[in-house]
Amino acid sequence: MEVPLALLIGLLTGVATWLMLSRNLIRLLLGFAVLGNAVNLLIFTAGRLTRDVPPLVPLDAEAIEGAFANPLPQALVLTAIVIGFGLLAFALVLAWQAYVRLGTIRTDEMREAEPPGEVKP
């Protein structure tokens, strides 16, 4: 199922890009969330898919008999999920604060740091 999954990841990436190009900050952050999911899936897939058993050694054994799912990408993705969550949570709070302070969530109306037309020699 790698090929369909690759296509799905591509689709999600495209969708996320589209969202991130939005002038609406909330849509942008939705895009980040979607892209995060796409990238996590990609790492997971890049470690090769398997329908074999999960990487849990039976409690009475020293090692798993036969093939098992690749545990390393799982650990990486787990870390990435958490980090992505931390970043997203902060970004959402920031979006709220942007609304409180600037009165808008549209990024093309946020012109405080680089005011339009003020670039003069």
Add this chain to the structure above:
Amino acid sequence: MNSLILRAATRVLAPMMLMLSLFLLWRGHNLPGGGFIGGLVATSAIALQGIAFGPEVARRTLVLPPAVLAGVGLVVAVIATLPAGLVELPFFTGLWLKLDLGDGAILPLSTPLLFDIGVFLVVIGGVCAILLALEEDPETDQAGEP
């Protein structure tokens, strides 16, 4: 949300979820679970409390301010990296102390477990800090400049 049902359910659910989170933490080394998942379950319990009874109640459950709780967790996690130095092993090396409780039952105490407890606390403290800040009344806490 002042739903009676929610409050009643929370009264039962929250303690159970907290117990569950400890269980997940404990078994994580051998079965699905671990400090992070456990922490998230505990966080959900506290978030639920916050929604049902208000953030103040949730803060009381946490005892410490959430950010400080996360700091405590970080201290615990950092401490777990150090004992290896006492026995001249590299940074973060896992050390195991298997306590024989009699009857063949063995209680394995280890720095990885200590570390996982740190993870557990940081997750609870950190995520609760954000959630509770968001649950609080937005009108009263605009401390920043206009």
Add this chain to the structure above:
Amino acid sequence: MPGLSGEGHAADEGLEGRFRSGRAVLTVVLAPFVAAGAAPLLVRLLGHRASFVLALVPAASFLWLVARTDEATPGILESTPWVPGLDVALDFSLDGLSLIFSLLISGIGTLIVVYAGGYLKGHPMLGRFFLFLMMFMGAMQGVVLADNVVSLFVFWELTSLASYLLVGFESSKPAARRAALQALLITGTGGLALLAGLLMLANAGGSWRISDLTGAGSWIQDDPLYLPILILVVLGCFTKSAQWPFHSWLPGAMQAPTPVSAYLHSATMVKAGVYLLARLDPALGGSPEWLWILTGIGGLTMLMGVVFALLETDLKLVLAWTTVSALGTLVFLLGPTHEPGAKAAMAFLLVHALYKGALFMAAGNVDHEAGTRDLTKLGGLMRVMPVTFATAALACVSMAGLPLGLGWVAKELIGAAKIALEDEFGITVIAATLTNLMLFCVAAIVAIVPFTGKPTEPAEHAHEAPWSMLAGPVVLSSLGLVFGMAPNLVADSLIAAATTAVMGRKATLDIVLFKAVDWKFLLTLATFAAGAVLFAFWRRSAARWRAALNPTLDRGPDRGYDHAMAGLAALATWQTRIWQPGLLHRYMAASFAVVTLAVAASLARGDVRFNLSFDGGRLIEWAVFAVTAAAGLVAAFATTRLLAVTALGMLGLGVAMIFMLFGAPDLAITQFMVETLVVVILALVLIRLPGFRLSSRSDRPRWLYGSISVGTGAIVTLLLLGVLAEPFDPRLSEWFGATAVPDAFGHNIVNVILVDFRALDTLGEIIVVFAAALSALAAIGIGARARR
């Protein structure tokens, strides 16, 4: 490090033998820097009298140098390591050429320091002034004594920097600030060209020592890089020595206090370019390019400078323009690379430094005591300022080239040089003669106009300057007279020695003060006469000339500088508007587009195989994929918040299911929990943002953003399929499976990785969670809440 050691050193073994390990020349260079550091303190302690203490430093150097005149012809070489890794050493060489410059720097420097003490007496920033001035003095000594391309450049740039600070000394005047910047930018431009040129030269020659580069003959002219090197070096020298069209900064630099004008902008710094041309003459000179560039630009500058001098009313500017002219003359004389030219250049260098230094100081006295230096307002100062008048008149004798002054000697030598050049450039003789004629006129103006006639209003309040301000002009102008009458005092020891260094072979000088009444002598007399006539005309109609000529002739390059500055600002603003419009969506679009294109282009750079194998799959898998894809599409095009949040939740759930289906229960649980929390937080945030729809209507240009999105998605799919075509290396996974239980005592391999094998990642991860919480609190500004 390959290529860093100078193999060229071995090429000239005779040179090595001359190196001394002493530190004497180094001391000459560094002592002024030490004095510079002490200057503010000295001024605080002694007031303007600090100048006498500070003047001891150049005076001592001067005396030491005078004592070394005999050794200078073979040359003294010194080397002190500095950054050996880069082949940079404080190499110094004292030969005839350095000696004449170094003597001027220390000798005139002594007088200038004393003069400045009088001129700026009581100035609140006198300490700073001496700091900059002494720093300049050391730097200038470094330029003319350095024997290493990099250390030469170091000192070269330091002189520009000191000049910047000194020109802008009266910093509250906008004109001073503009002039300082102009000088810095023009000489800075040339400096960077020079650096490139010197590095290329050193690279081609295989040595960073100038004496190696110049001692090996004109080998460099066969190098394909000769012309670029020549142009770069010449650019550096021309900007520094104010050659057309880079001259405009020099008149501007007259904003500096007069001691600075006298010292930096006539006697020493502006001659650094001339010095370097002379220094590199043995290596670079002798080619047709060298001849054309130097003679052409030098001649043009020489003529232009003196014409503009005639049109000025400000005494200092008159002198400044004649300095430009003199610099042009020096460059002009170095062009032909023959002995008469070099001799004439060295003689004229000495003459000019003496009379121009004296004249500037005299002009400073006039300005200081009469309160103005406007020629139209000055007159009759002779009686109140007799000594100043005498020095100015004496200096002008040299300037005009009249007999008895040293100028006469220089003029004879220039005449000889011109004749040697005549076959190739008849026109230059005419240019040089014209310059002489006009220079005579300018000399007359400077010596006569302010001092004679009826005393004007400023003259009535004026009185003679204090002795500290008279010492300098008196000494310099008298020296001009002494050397003029007894030229053999300097002929061998200075001029011939310097010529020897420039030409790379022994040169001698036979000066005959008066040869015979031949046509050359008659021509000279005719020039004087024509100059006198010109002066008479000037007295009557200078105002009309100025009115007529200034608008047409004046200062093209100066306006060019303004245009260049405005153009730079316009270009900067234009490009910044393009790159940095302040709109996040454009930044995003550019970033995604650039990355996608770069990655796509790279895919074409090598072998690419894709994994297109397909195993059918289970129904449940297809269903989960379809739901996830659908959720993604809905999230992208949802217009209500509820729908978008739900879609995001579904998407997360779908991803969790995929993890579950392919053997990752821990991931699935985590993903599920996290996604729930994301939805909760999202909902809590959205509640606080009333009245906003998730409209995408304004997200234009749609076709462009759409294609960026499709492109990004396609690239990611292709990359992943490419990765999957590569055989997988399972070393790590197998090791984890085999080690988890026996060595790490855990059965959940993923958890063992997280808390043991790669525990450091997890530590970082929880720190992210921890800091995310603090950062969120910081953003809300409710960090105080933690007290409760």
Add this chain to the structure above:
Amino acid sequence: MSGWYAAAPLIVAMTTAAATTLAHAMPRTQRALSLAGAFALLAASIALMDAVWRGGMIVVQSSNWDAPFGITLAVDTFGAVMTLIAAITGAACLIFAIPEIEERHRRAWFHPLSHVLLLGVCGAFITGDLFNLYVWFEVMLIASFGLMTIGGTKAQTDGAVKYVALNLVATLLFLLAVGLIYGMTGTLNYADLSRTIPNVGNTGVLTASAMLLMAAFGMKAAVFPLFFWLPAAYHTPLVSVSAVFAGLLTKVGVYALMRAFTLLFTHDVGWTHEILLWVSGLTMITGVLGAAAQSEMRRILSWHIISQIGYMVMGLALYTPLAIVGSVFYLVHHIIVKANLFLIAGVAARLTGSMELKKIGGLYQSAPLLGVLFFIPAFSLAGFPPLSGFWAKLILVRAALEGREWWIAAAALVTGLLTIYSMTKIWGEAFWKPHPEGGEAAAPLAAAPAAMLAPIVTLAAMTIVIGLFAQPFWIVAERAAAEMLDPTVYAAAVLGGLP
């Protein structure tokens, strides 16, 4: 046991972050802990530098699992130098912050976040594992998000939105690249990667993944055309925050680029490094022109970060021993100088009331010592001899000329000239020009707290020392470059006898 030298900076920074959190309710204790932590970090990084210098590369297999299975901490000369310089910058900016930050800033977790930031920076320099690098990048990033917003002005919020949004993209690009590279090689350890990457058959995909990594690091380093986030945000936060950002954050990106494109991806230098060369030239020119268009001190300085990043990338792109030395030297010089310039801008604004050049002036009269302190880093930045920046530029220009890359040498020189233009603009306006509101409007230097001046003086002194006594620094940079250019030594040190 020497391995603990490598872990010590991380342990110190983590402990300080945690301790300052716990002491949050006790302002004086928190401040003392924060400063103590900063100096402890400095001490740890000095010890690390010393150990590396004397004993060669330090390798720790964290948790005692052999490479490439666990996470390796590997510190060579380059890593140790960067750690040391990060600790110096961190300490300087934290001292400066003491009088700058107000109680509400402190309450907004300034101290813990600062130490988390330093932790992330040091972690990135110390680690020897690609995914672990990602983690440290995120640690640094999330802390920078928080620090960016402390104070909460409108401009800051706007700047933070752009900063956050674009950095989130960079983060995911990085993660994407890590996933792809792992999928092709099956490993994450630098040393292991440097051995396995040449065996990858799908070279187009490999190069494309490298390009993705280059884009991710390039975005962090703020190279053309991915620098948008930097000028949008760097002029908005607290001065001490912007100074530490200006000094360190982009340089972590440069560090990562240098690691990745000396140790890992050298399979197609004709493509990757040629792109880097173009990028570096355009970065220099666009950055310096951007600065020329500004009239606010920190915005000018921010654009100059970009142009200076161009120089560092240029050395990497030229990829000769001399050029790499130039990059290392440039990094060290630049961090010190740029952090200092931001601090000085902060003091200048404090004395005159604004960062806007049009609104200020008169410092030359009122605070001449500040003039000296500004002049040193400003003209060092512009590459004036004999200050530190001169040597950095000299090495790079020489490397370019020796490599016959004429246009990049020309770009480097022109950029130097335009840097002079900008620095003299600040000098002319803020110092020379009289204050537009009259004589008394600019306060004397004594009005600035000593805690603000001490770090400025120290950093300026370092600039002079590097300039006048460049040889020891050259030796260090040369050794760092030599190690970087020989990946087999790195690989052998980490992997030992493994094939």
